[in-house]
Structure formats: structure tokens, C-alpha cells
Amino acid sequence: MPGKNTVRVVMPSGEVAQVAPTETLADLLSSEPNPADNPIVAAVVNNEVLDLSRRIRINASLQPVHLNSEAGVRCYRQSLCFVLSIAGRSVFPDRRLVIGHSLGDAYYYHFADGRDVTDGEVKQLDAEMRRLVEADVPIRRQLIAYEDAVRVFEEQGMLHTAALLYHRSASRVAVHMCGDFVDLSHGPLLQRTGTLRYFELRRLDPGVVLRYPSQKAPTEISPYKHSDVLFSIYQEYKEWGKILSVSSVGSLNEKVLEGEITDFIRVNEALQEKKIGAIADEIASRRDSVRIVLIAGPSSSGKTTFTKRLAIQLTVHGLQPQLLSADNYFVNRDKTPRDEDGSLDFESIHALDIELLNEHLLHLFDGREIQVPNFDFKSGSRRAGGEPLKLVDRSILLMEGIHCLNDELTSRIPAERKHKIYISALTQLNLDEHNRIPTTDNRLVRRMVRDFQFRGHSALDTLQMWPSVMRGERRNIFPFQDTADGAFNSALDYELGVLKKHAEPLLMQVKPRHAVYDEAGRLLSFLSNFTNIADKLVPDYSIVREFIGDSRFRY
Numbered sequence: 001m002p003g004k005n006t007v008r009v010v011m012p013s014g015e016v017a018q019v020a021p022t023e024t025l026a027d028l029l030s031s032e033p034n035p036a037d038n039p040i041v042a043a044v045v046n047n048e049v050l051d052l053s054r055r056i057r058i059n060a061s062l063q064p065v066h067l068n069s070e071a072g073v074r075c076y077r078q079s080l081c082f083v084l085s086i087a088g089r090s091v092f093p094d095r096r097l098v099i100g101h102s103l104g105d106a107y108y109y110h111f112a113d114g115r116d117v118t119d120g121e122v123k124q125l126d127a128e129m130r131r132l133v134e135a136d137v138p139i140r141r142q143l144i145a146y147e148d149a150v151r152v153f154e155e156q157g158m159l160h161t162a163a164l165l166y167h168r169s170a171s172r173v174a175v176h177m178c179g180d181f182v183d184l185s186h187g188p189l190l191q192r193t194g195t196l197r198y199f200e201l202r203r204l205d206p207g208v209v210l211r212y213p214s215q216k217a218p219t220e221i222s223p224y225k226h227s228d229v230l231f232s233i234y235q236e237y238k239e240w241g242k243i244l245s246v247s248s249v250g251s252l253n254e255k256v257l258e259g260e261i262t263d264f265i266r267v268n269e270a271l272q273e274k275k276i277g278a279i280a281d282e283i284a285s286r287r288d289s290v291r292i293v294l295i296a297g298p299s300s301s302g303k304t305t306f307t308k309r310l311a312i313q314l315t316v317h318g319l320q321p322q323l324l325s326a327d328n329y330f331v332n333r334d335k336t337p338r339d340e341d342g343s344l345d346f347e348s349i350h351a352l353d354i355e356l357l358n359e360h361l362l363h364l365f366d367g368r369e370i371q372v373p374n375f376d377f378k379s380g381s382r383r384a385g386g387e388p389l390k391l392v393d394r395s396i397l398l399m400e401g402i403h404c405l406n407d408e409l410t411s412r413i414p415a416e417r418k419h420k421i422y423i424s425a426l427t428q429l430n431l432d433e434h435n436r437i438p439t440t441d442n443r444l445v446r447r448m449v450r451d452f453q454f455r456g457h458s459a460l461d462t463l464q465m466w467p468s469v470m471r472g473e474r475r476n477i478f479p480f481q482d483t484a485d486g487a488f489n490s491a492l493d494y495e496l497g498v499l500k501k502h503a504e505p506l507l508m509q510v511k512p513r514h515a516v517y518d519e520a521g522r523l524l525s526f527l528s529n530f531t532n533i534a535d536k537l538v539p540d541y542s543i544v545r546e547f548i549g550d551s552r553f554r555y
Contacts, residue, residue, distance in 0.1 A: 009062050025051070078188075082189055084109070097125075098433050108234070110206060126201040133193050141185060143175075160251070163249075164250045164432055167253045236275075247429065249432075279486050291397060300443040311323065322389065326409070328373045333379075333380030337350045365413075369389065369390040371389075422481045446547045452506055499527075
């Protein structure tokens with residue numbers, strides 16, 4: 001007979017159990033298969049991913065989260081970052097090790113004092129991390145009083161973390177503890193350090209890279225592949241951060257509350273405009289050979305607005321930019337390739353009529369006129385009567401699309417006639433010393449707001465399609481980013497303060513019955529760190545306007 005203090009839990013097997021509030025999720029999943037090479041690292045309770053130390057206090061369904069899942073990899077890498085933070089404080093108590101951006105299956109770190117990391121220091125950090133792993137120290141999640149949390153972070157010298165709390169008002173704060181180390185909780189972590197055996201630390205001037213396993217191979221560290229393009233974008237943006245004097249969300253919030261955000265926005269936008277101008281300068285210096293600028297980047301990276309702003313800068317140089325969309329060259333629906341599941345694969349490069357596109361480009365470069373195809377996405381076929389296009393001596397083509405960095409798309413065009421640009425949205429802001437803002441989250445929030453504003457899609461729709469979007473990016477965009485002649489970072493340090501009030505009501509429409517509920521909750525928690533910034537402060541030419549509306553550009 002169920003006791004009056006028990007709750008009804010649907011177990012992974014489908015059986016229903018009456019569970020006492022004293023049992024942890026680890027206790028409940030103790031009989032589940034838990035292989036050493038793919039351990040259980042968290043649990044899903046009513047579509048919410050939780051630490052294994054948590055308890056179930058309401059009727060629920062329960063599933064394990066294994067390391068080889070997206071949620072499992074996220075939990076593992078956040079736990080690795082947590083342990084590296086402990087090691088950094090232990091080995092270098094008078095220095096602050098700060099997380100930076102991602103580099104493939106890795107995070108880049110640097111010391112806040114600006115001194116280069118040495119090989120010896122990397123070895124010390126590595127040795128301390130491995131000591132913590134061998135000691136198999138417990139990691140505990142706990143709720144503590146707000147004032148206690150602020151005091152602890154100030155005493156630990158984690159001033160950016162304390163600054164996050166200055167803009168919150170909840171009486172209790174979730175933290176993770178390991179020994180005497182305390183950090184703000186930004187999601188579930190592993191229960192013990194002993195599981196974190198798979199990692200690599202390596203020096204990358206001027207910092208260090210923490211490498212972690214991929215979802216496909218959760219017990220392996222793949223060979224390191226450095227991305228010069230991504231690293232250069234990040235280094236440049238870090239220099240912008242020094243100019244802006246803002247490196248964390250807490251310091252951004254201070255700008256808002258102290259009435260300094262308007263000037264901050266102006267400087268952000270001016271830095272971007274200067275970069276677009278520099279890219280235009282480089283293209284103009286090659287005007288005798290370059291006839292087409294090819295622009296690619298992942299979803300919601302701001303490609304379209306960048307292209308329009310670049311066109312203005314090129315006009316300043318006396319060039320006549322002409323825009324050509326790769327989307328006009330989709331093959332008819334009956335010729336669209338299919339993916340491994342048998343579904344139409346619109347993101348395949350072979351969903352485009354490569355032969356016709358190359359033929360048209362050669363005609364244009366020879367001074368001939370073409371009829372740009374008019375593709376009807378509803379019927380999945382081309383319409384008759386496309387727009388005529390002809391280039392003059394000062395014309396230069398601008399074409400953006402997901403495949404534009406892949407030379408197969410323009411295989412008949414000589415390399416000297418092409419200038420390729422990779423667009424990213426790589427923010428230099430951190431939440432605090434030890435927790436970064438994922439580039440993917442930045443783009444996902446952009447996409448969600450734009451999908452609702454202009455495409456009639458709910459947050460649920462966007463979240464459900466996002467994994468497929470990311471798979472397409474990993475296949476069609478990221479492998480070609482280092483072939484670019486130049487790069488542009490579209491992230492703006494203030495934008496999440498603007499996007500927040502648009503995204504939060506949409507995310508609240510995702511309910512516990514939906515499989516993506518945890519993702520919606522994670523994003524809501526993430527956005528709660530930002531102070532609202534009014535739309536009216538955003539210039540009408542800003543990339544942010546591509547997502548919230550009222551842009552001076554037509555899309």
C-alpha cells in the first residue's frame with residue numbers, strides 16, 4: 001500500500017513505484033544499466049534534467065541521462081569546468097582562471113592578470129585535476145540563503161559571480177559545493193569527481209584549452225584541430241571587450257542600471273561598423289580580381305544584415321554591389337536529395353542546382369545578362385519570369401547561403417575571383433568567472449524571437465527543429481569555416497538584454513509535457529541573469545533589428 005508521504009513515479013521500465021521523499025534520483029536509478037564507458041550522469045524528471053542528488057517530491061516520470069546524450073555531454077563538460085575552477089584556485093590562489101570561448105570540443109581559458117600560461121602551469125593544473133578525479137570527491141548541490149551566497153562569492157574573490165546576484169532577488173540561491181569550493185549552479189553536475197576521467201589540458205598561447213569528449217565518443221579525446229578563424233575572432237572581440245570595459249553579465253547589468261547603456265550600445269555598433277568597413281577595404285583592394293563575395297555562417301548569425309551593410313561600405317569604394325541569393329537555385333522538389341532517414345534534405349548542397357549557378361556566374365562575369373531563377377517554396381518548383389541581372393565594370397556580386405564557403409558550390413569559378421567571409425555570433429561576455437555564454441544559445445534566442453515575429457513559429461517549434469539545424473551546421477558550415485578569407489563576429493554584448501523580454505513569454509508557453517521543456521527552462525534561467533534593455537535604444541541598422549523588427553533594411 002502506498003504511504004501517505006510517497007509519490008507515484010513511472011520508472012524507466014514503465015513500472016510504477018511509490019517513492020519516499022528520502023530517496024535520491026541516484027537511489028532510484030541504481031538498478032539501471034550503468035556501464036563504465038557510458039555512465040548515468042543525471043536524470044530526466046518530467047522532462048527536466050536534474051542532478052542525481054535531487055529527490056522527487058511530486059508524481060513524475062523518470063529516465064536516466066547517459067553520457068552519450070546531448071544533456072549528458074553538457075553535464076559532463078560543465079562538471080569538468082567546475083573541477084578546473086577548483087584546481088585553478090588550489091594551484092594559483094592569487095590568480096583568477098577565467099573561461100573564454102569554445103573551440104570545437106574544448107573551452108579556452110586565460111588568466112585574468114593577462115600573463116601567458118606556461119607549459120609548467122598547464123602541468124600543475126592537469127596534475128591537480130587528476131588528483132581530484134582520483135580522490136573521487138563528492139559534488140553537492142545545495143540551496144543557501146541569498147546573503148550567504150553573496151558573502152561566499154565575495155570572500156572567494158568571485159566578484160563577477162557576486163555581481164550576478166546583485167541583480168536577483170530570490171531568497172535562496174542554488175550552488176554546487178566540492179570541499180570548501182562553492183560556485184553558482186547553472187545546471188546539473190555529476191555527483192562525484194571520479195567520473196571525470198576523460199579530458200585533456202593543453203597550452204594555447206596565451207591561455208590553456210580544456211578538452212572534453214564528444215557525444216559520439218564519450219570516453220575518447222579526439223585529435224585537436226585548431227581553428228585559426230574562430231580563435232582570431234575571439235581574440236579580436238576580447239580586445240573590443242577591453243575597450244568596452246565589460247566582460248561579464250554583471251558588469252553589463254551595471255551599465256543598464258547606471259544609465260550608461262545608450263553610450264555602450266553606440267560603441268558596440270561603432271566597433272561593428274568599423275569592422276565591416278575594414279572588410280570592405282580588403283575586398284576593394286582586390287577589386288581587379290574579385291567578382292563575387294561569398295558569405296556563410298550558421299543559423300541566426302546575422303548574415304543578411306551583414307550583407308546589406310557590407311554593400312553600403314563597398315559602395316563607398318565606388319563599387320556597385322549586386323545581391324544574389326543562393327536560395328534561388330534550389331532544384332525542383334522531385335530532384336531534392338534525401339537524408340539517411342529518407343526525408344527530403346533541403347540542407348544538402350545537392351539541393352541546389354550547382355551547374356546552373358556556375359553557368360550563370362560565368363555568364364555574369366563575361367558581361368552577359370541572366371534571368372535569376374524565381375523559386376517558389378510553397379510549390380517546390382521554379383516559376384517562369386525571373387529577374388534579369390547583368391554586371392557592369394564596377395559591379396561585384398554578394399551571395400550568402402549556408403554552402404557559400406564550400407568550393408563545390410562555385411567549382412567553376414577561379415579562386416582569385418572569390419572572397420569568402422565567415423559570419424559567427426561569438427560573444428566575449430561570460431556569465432561569471434567560470435561560466436560562459438554559449439554561442440549556440442545566443443543564436444537560438446535570436447532564432448526563436450525572429451521565428452515568432454516573422455514566421456509565425458512558436459518557441460516549441462523552434463526548439464524542436466533546432467537539433468536538426470545544428471546537425472546541418474556541423475555538416476555543411478563548420479567544416480569550411482577555416483577556408484574563409486575573412487571573418488565577422490555579429491554578436492553584440494548588449495543584445496541579450498534586448499532579446500530577453502521577447503523570448504521569455506515565448507519560452508513560458510513550453511510546458512512540462514513537451515520533450516524540450518528542459519531546454520526551455522534552461523534558457524529561461526539563463527535569460528534571468530540579464531537586465532532588460534529597451535528596443536528603442538537599438539539603432540535601426542543594427543543586426544539585432546533582423547530579429548526584433550523595425551530594421552531600415554528589407555528582408
